[in-house]
Amino acid sequence: xxxxxxxxxxxxxxxxxxxxxxxxxxxxxxxxxxxxxxxxxxxxxxxxxxxxxxxxxxxxxxxxxxxxxxxxxxxxxxxxxxxxxxxxxxxxxxxxxxxxxxxxxxxxxxxxxxxxxxxxxxxxxxxxxxxxxxxxxxxxxxxxxxxxxxxxxxxxxxxxxxxxxxxxxxxxxxxxxxxxxxxxxxxxxxxxxxxxxxxxxxxxxxxxxxxxxxxxxxxxxxxxxxxxxxxxxxxxxxxxxxxxxxxxxxxxxxxxxxxxxxxxxxxxxxxxxxxxxxxxxxxxxxxxxxxxxxxxxxxxxxxxxxxxxxxxxxxxxxxxxxxxxxxxxxxxxxxxxxxxx
Numbered sequence: 154x155x156x157x158x159x160x161x162x163x164x165x166x167x168x169x170x171x172x173x174x175x176x177x178x179x180x181x182x183x184x185x186x187x188x189x190x191x192x193x194x195x196x197x198x199x200x201x202x203x204x205x206x207x208x209x210x211x212x213x214x215x216x217x218x219x220x221x222x223x224x225x226x227x228x229x230x231x232x233x234x235x236x237x238x239x240x241x242x243x244x245x246x247x248x249x250x251x252x253x254x255x256x257x258x259x260x261x262x263x264x265x266x267x268x269x270x271x272x273x274x275x276x277x278x279x280x281x282x283x284x285x286x287x288x289x290x291x292x293x294x295x296x297x298x299x300x301x302x303x304x305x306x307x308x309x310x311x312x313x314x315x316x317x318x319x320x321x322x323x324x325x326x327x328x329x330x331x332x333x334x335x336x337x338x339x340x341x342x343x344x345x346x347x348x349x350x351x352x353x354x355x356x357x358x359x360x361x362x363x364x365x366x367x368x369x370x371x372x373x374x375x376x377x378x379x380x381x382x383x384x385x386x387x388x389x390x391x392x393x394x395x396x397x398x399x400x401x402x403x404x405x406x407x408x409x410x411x412x413x414x415x416x417x418x419x420x421x422x423x424x425x426x427x428x429x430x431x432x433x434x435x436x437x438x439x440x441x442x443x444x445x446x447x448x449x450x451x452x453x454x455x456x457x458x459x460x461x462x463x464x465x466x467x468x469x470x471x472x473x474x475x476x477x478x479x480x481x482x483x484x485x486x487x488x489x490x491x492x493x494x
Contacts, residue, residue, distance in 0.1 A: 165238035168245030223267035264316035290314035328407035334400035341413030345386030346485030373445030385473035413458025
């Protein structure tokens with residue numbers, strides 16, 4: 154099957170200044186595609202990092218950036234009307250499980266209202282394919298591993314997870330009613346250079362350079378440690394690239410796929426690999442100061458993706474080990490923040 158990106162199509166990437174959105178935009182631009190990027194550049198985390206990503210995209214002749222909020226319906230109508238995208242890769246969202254407890258309004262506006270606006274725009278300006286971000290968090294406290302797309306996911310344990318489950322239901326409905334080809338991707342802990350500072354590996358690194366202890370929410374229980382399916386950014390982008398030309402068909406052209414590493418790691422193993430990567434990048438021994446705390450509300454004990462469906466659909470299998478992926482992150486961090494003596 155051919156997974157080549159069609160250079161003659163127009164691609165709209167929402168959240169283009171975000172972590173995954175930046176890398177997807179770059180991949181499409183390097184393939185010679187026209188990319189319309191939209192992002193509201195909110196201050197949920199350091200906006201300098203978002204501007205750094207955008208600065209790498211702006212030199213491309215075929216990149217157009219729109220600063221705006223997907224929750225503004227009139228703006229989305231204008232963007233679709235003006236640029237007439239063939240493919241939408243919808244990655245804009247209010248991210249983070251724990252922040253959804255502090256600021257629930259942001260999640261309803263961006264993840265529910267914003268997604269509704271995307272669906273309405275796709276309805277009135279038909280597209281070849283809508284790919285949208287869901288999350289592994291929809292599995293809630295599911296104890297059966299690995300997580301499979303057919304699992305029961307009606308008991309989310311955070312508002313963030315609820316909004317992502319809502320997205321899947323809304324997309325299914327719009328695909329049923331208006332035949333919009335739509336694919337939802339349940340991402341499993343994506344990491345890498347220029348990642349989101351709120352992610353644990355990034356936060357741990359920040360704390361090391363601020364000479365602060367890292368907080369590990371596993372009760373110090375190494376036997377029953379948290380497991381996470383860490384997925385390197387390049388693997389995620391390859392999966393999206395393969396899926397773009399693989400729009401669902403049928404009575405209801407809507408599919409949901411896990412996109413993860415299918416190889417969960419203990420949190421403490423991951424931390425050890427990060428210490429080693431930073432040691433190599435700095436050419437000196439790195440060891441985090443550690444404080445162990447109870448598991449946080451909304452956190453799940455294990456995330457572990459079954460990726461069989463995605464492999465059957467597009468032959469996708471992640472190939473980056475955590476050692477290789479964390480080394481690339483550590484090298485980028487040391488260079489970007491100029492922390493090497």
